[in-house]
Amino acid sequence: MAATNPIDISSSDSELEIEDDEDKITSSSRPLPEWAVKHGTNSRGHARLSQTIPSPSQTQISNLNPSNINNHVQIKIPRHEPNDNVKASTVVIALDDDPEYFTGNGNIGQPWTVISRIANGFGTDFEKLTSQQALKRTLPPSLQLSGPSSKPYILIDNVSSNLIRDSHGSSNLLAGPSFSNCQGYIGDHYSRGNSDEIMMYGNTSRILPPTLMHGKSVNHTQIAGPDGHAYRAGVSEERFSVNDERMVYQAALEDLNQPKVEATFPDGLLSVPLLRHQKIALDWMLQRETKSVYCMGGILADDQGLGKTISMIALIQMQKYLESKSKSEDPEKHKTVALNLDDDNDNDNYNDNNNDTDELEEVKQKGESDDSKSVPEVSTSARAVSKRRLSAGTLVVCPASILRQWARELEDKVPEESKLSVLIYHGGSRTKDPSEFAKYDVVLTTYSIITNEVPKQPIVDDDEIDEKIGERYGLSSEFSINKKRKRASHVGMKMKKGKKDIDSSTIDPSAGALAKPAWFRVILDEAQTIKNHRTQVARACCSLRAKRRWCLSGTPIQNAIDDLYSYFRFLKYEPYSVYTAFCHGIKGSIAKDYVKGYKKLQAILKVVMLRRTKATLIDGEPIIKLPPKSVLMSKVDFTAEERDFYTQLEADSRSQFKAYAAAGTVNQNYANILLMLLRLRQACDHPLLVKGFDSDSIRKSDSVGQVSVEMAKSLPREMLINLVNCLEASAICLVCKDPPDDPVVTMCCHVFCYQCVSEHLTGDDNTCPARGCKEQLGADIVFSRSTLRICITDGYNGSLVHPQFENSVILQDEYSSSKIKTVIEILKSKCLLKNSSLESQSAIGCSETSLSSEQTYKETDHSGIRVVKRTTVYSNSLADRPTKAIVFSQWTRMLDLVEHSLRNHSINYRRLDGTMSLAARDRNVKDFNNDPESLISCRLL
Ligand SMILES: Nc1ncnc2c1ncn2[C@@H]1O[C@H](COP(=O)(O)OP(=O)(O)OP(=O)(O)O)[C@@H](O)[C@H]1O
Structure with a gap:
């Protein structure tokens, strides 16, 4: 959720530095990176390099050049979001290389994102570019080098919605979707997510339509909707890259003709007024839910921070309101409607074949008789007339990290008189009685619980179809379609068989409570979680029985068009919910003629998807007005000792690599080489990070790492070896069913x-x-590979610290590295000073101005007619509010060191990291937002 006026300071490799290094990548004086680039790509076009270490290869490479040590600080001053809660502006500080910070986290259409990923996926392509070419293709125009810059390290970007997303507010960034994205970024972006993206590029050799060719201007009237203005955010013709399929697709996405009708939203249902675009979304969603014959729902794909959560809450409230109104006006009619609402057409067979009907009926009656008074109106209609199955209200599925955020929004944004009853279905003590759900308007749960409790739909046997689609460029379309036809019949048979499987699996006695009811509405927040339709989580979500289905995602397509299939399957958007139809109707069309194919896709999406970005205009006005965001990057110099340390580390790494090369064991040692690169990056943060820990134990040193090392030390060697074998033999995580990111093995193997x-x-x-x-399970019996290896090799910890530094002061906990010192300086100058002056102002009676206000004004349009327009004006008096700060790092060990300095400087802070319980996270987020005591709270991600 959002905060205002964040100032974002991140230290990282600058793009300028990365690009400057491009020539050097191909130079023989850079043997290690050269290897890393070449060997970092596996046979499927995945970059192994990026699967293993959290930074693009180019970033790693630049670390090896002593003249180009990445020790930069980037400062961003992004825009603020509409948030009635906002009491402060925010500083965001990134402490280590974080390309995501520059690129956003996968939003299509973000030029840095796309192009840097091309560079990752096609290391060789990138190598072929001169540094100037690469620079042109990589940097937004504002950042391109055109002669000496007077402000070489100050970057200002007012366009990038991704950056805004990353920094659009305290709670959003820290505890909300962005936090999960941040986590997902570390994992997904660099391992499986990134790999998939690279795969997509691997299949991409298409040429852009003429209108989108690099260097040619785009006729916006051709790609914009009839209203002539929509959805150009982040799409600049200058930025299109030849062969970039994603850009074409982005343009297609933004060409959707968006609705403009605003719903009339009764007073008293929400405690904040809906913004205009939210009223439009509400109207559209109501239409989808009430007017569409099938697929009652869709994809709300508004950009991050535009208020999808509040839009959904408005939908729930509105539907409840309409229902109670209709009930009071015409009770008879209401009964008929309610009966229809119970008709879950995708699972009609459920009870026909269901031996459990009686049991369910019993449960239903129990649910009704138990507490009929407390049963909310909204779910009553569906439930009361159900003769066949237990019914319940709205189920919201989201990542665990934002579960409490949903609860908070439902609590804060709904006034007392219209409160919704909410159940958080999470934790070991959660109810096992499905009839409980019927008592609540909204049930909140996580994807993990869905995965555990809901039987999975059968996997679609699509590998060969995929292959054919991938091969299409080398084949005549006829050949490929014929081949596919054969497959289609095969898959069709499978699907039919699968249908039976669904029915039988739905009555699986091991299914948990969540699988039992027919939900009135299911909402998947951060729906990109199910983008891979083969994963258990996706298949479980698709099995949920619901009348109305919604996907919420600010990044609806992260990897490839295939992502859409999973949403369509969940939404039961026929015929594309059947994989063969999706392949033939969408992928096949694009393969045959991509211009027509994408147009067709646009049309298909238009039906079920609503997407607006922060730059979207409504009647010529941006839907949201944000103050400018500035990105400032400053360079931090090492102290003499730190530089010596780094130079020595680099020299040691080089000679180690040469030794591998001489022995011909580079391939076998690629993990170690990546580790060396990682350590160079860590050395830029704090030399202590390099000492004594392997990469993954560093990350978890304060939680799983240390206690599990102690436990591992006490285990017999054979057992350790067995655990390592388990770890190395297993190619998938048993929860997400993807290749494990940061793999760990439990004592139970x-x-x-x-x-x-x-x-x-x-x-x-x-x-x-x-x-x-x-x-x-406990933190002591979950082991990382390095923990096990350290113990197997009798305490060797993989430290690369040269003996001469063993007792150096820079390797002490108390030592404040140059980077940390800079962070403290920034915090003091941007926050402490300002806030103390604010305190004195408020002492003499200055009041805080309101954040936003609806303003009506008249203006003359082109035809000379006076029109009345409304707009939401956000206060520019951000200077009047205290500034808060967010510090994040990908190494928890680094957070420990920062904490140390914060304490030394008496800076009040709260910590947030992935190892904390939900309750602890929630508490810290609340403190951060509300604690009037703290001048600054830094949350360390
Ligand atoms: N009409 C409104 N009035 C007051 N605050 C609002 C309004 N709409 C949204 N907000 C606030 O803006 C912030 C961002 O909204 P929200 O988290 O719902 O966005 P989102 O689109 O769901 O973002 P994400 O994609 O990151 O989940 C939240 O703090 C929310 O409370």
Whole structure:
């Protein structure tokens, strides 16, 4: 959720530095990076390099050049968001290389994102570019080098919505979607997510339509909707890259003719007024829910921070309001409508084949008789007339990190008189009785719980179809379609078989409570979580029985068009919810003629998707007015000692690499080489990070790492070896079913992504999430590869610290590195000074001005007619509010060191990291937002 006027300061490699290095990548004087670029790509076009370390190869490479040590600080002053809660502006500080920080986290259409990913995916392509070419293609115009700049390290970008997304507010960035994105970024972006993206580019050799060719101007009237203005955010013709399919697709997405009708929203249902674009969204959603014959729902794909949550809450409230109105006006009619609402057409067979009908009926009656008075109106209509199955209200599924945020929004944005009853279905003590759900208007739960409790739809056997689509460029379309036809019949058979499977799996006795009811509405927040339709989470979500279905996502397409299939499947958007139809109707059309294909896709999407960005105009006015955002990057110099340390580390790394090369063991040692690169980056943050820990144990040193090292030390060597073998043999995480990111193995020999299992270490439910395993988990019995290896090799910790530095002061906890010192200086200058002056102002009676106000004004349009326009004006008096700061790093060990300095300078802060329980996170987020005591609260991500 948002805050105002964040100032974002991140230290990282600057793009300028990265680009300057391009020539050097190909130079023989850079053997290590050259290898990293070449060998970092596997046979599928994935960059192994990026799967393993959290930074683009170019970033790593620049670290090896002593003249180009990445020790920069970037300062961004982004815009503020509409947030009635906002009491402060925010400073965001990134402490380590974080290309995401420059690129956003995967929004299509962000030029940096796209092009830097091309560079990752096609290391060789990138190598072929001269540094100037690369620079031109990579940097937004405002950042391109055209002669000496008077402000070489000050970047100002008022366009990038991704950056805004990253910094659009305290709670949003820290506890909300952005926090999860941040987590997802570390994991997804650099391992599986990034790989998929690279795969997409690997298949991409298409030429852009003429209108979108690089260097040619785009006729906006051709790509914009009939209203002539919409959806050009981040799409600048200068920025299009040849061969960039995603850009074409972005343009197509933004060409959707968006609705403009605003819903009339009764007073008293929300405690804040809806913004205009939210009223439009509400009207559109009501239409989708009430007027469409099938697929009652859709994808609300507004940009991050535009208020999708509040729009959905408005929808829930509105529907409840309409229903109670209709009931009071015509009770008979209401009954008929209610009966229809119970008709869950995608699972009609459910109870026909269901031996549990009686049981469900019993449960239903129990639910009704137990507490009929407390049953909310909204779900009553669906439930009361159900003769066949238990019904419940709205189910919201979201990542655990934003579960409380949803609860807070439902609490804060709904006035007492119209309160919705909300159940947070999470934690070990959650109810097992499905009839409980019927008592609530809204049930909030997480994707992990859905995955665990809901039987999965069968996987679509699509590999060969995919291959054919991928091969299409080399084949005549006829050949490829014929081939596909054969496959289609095969898959069709499978799907039919699958339908039976669904029915039988739905009555799976092991299914949890969530699988039982027919939900009135299911909302998937951060719906990109299900983008891979093969994953368990996606298949479980698709099995949920619901009348109305919604996907919320600010980044509806992250990797490829295939992402859409998963949404269509969930939404039951026929015929594209059937994979063969999706492949033939959408992918096949694009393969045949991409211009027509994308137009067709636009039309298909238009039906079910509403997307606006922060630059979207309504009647010529931006839907949201934000103050400018500034990005400032400053360079931090090492002290002499730090520089010596880094130079020595680099020299050691080089000679180690040469030794591998001489022995012909580069390939076998690629992980170690990546580790060396990682350590160079860490050395830029604080030399202590390099000492004594391997990469992943550093990241978890304050939680899983240290306690598990202690435990691992006490285990017999054979057991350790067995655990390492388990870890290395397992290619997928048992929770997300993707290749594990930050893999860890439990004592019961189950392998997970660290992030996936961490919920089971700190949450209420601490049983092993592997199916059928009931082991109790704890941080002490979850091991990383490096922990196990350290213990197997009798304490060797992989430290690359040269003996001459063993006792150096820079390797002490108390030592404040140059980067940390700079952070403290920035905090003091941007926050402390300003806030103390504010304090004195308020002492003499200055009042805080309101954040935003609806203003009506008259202006003359082109035809000379006076029109009345409304706009929301956000106060520019941000200077009047205290500034808060967010400091983030990808290494928790670094956060420890920053904390140390914050304490030394008596700076009040709260910490937030992925290892904390939801309750602890929630508490800290609340403190950060509300604590009047703190001049600054820094949350360390
Ligand atoms: N009409 C409104 N009045 C007051 N505050 C609002 C309004 N609309 C949105 N906000 C606030 O703006 C912030 C961002 O909204 P929200 O988190 O719902 O955006 P979102 O589109 O869901 O973002 P994301 O994609 O990151 O989840 C929240 O703090 C929300 O409370």
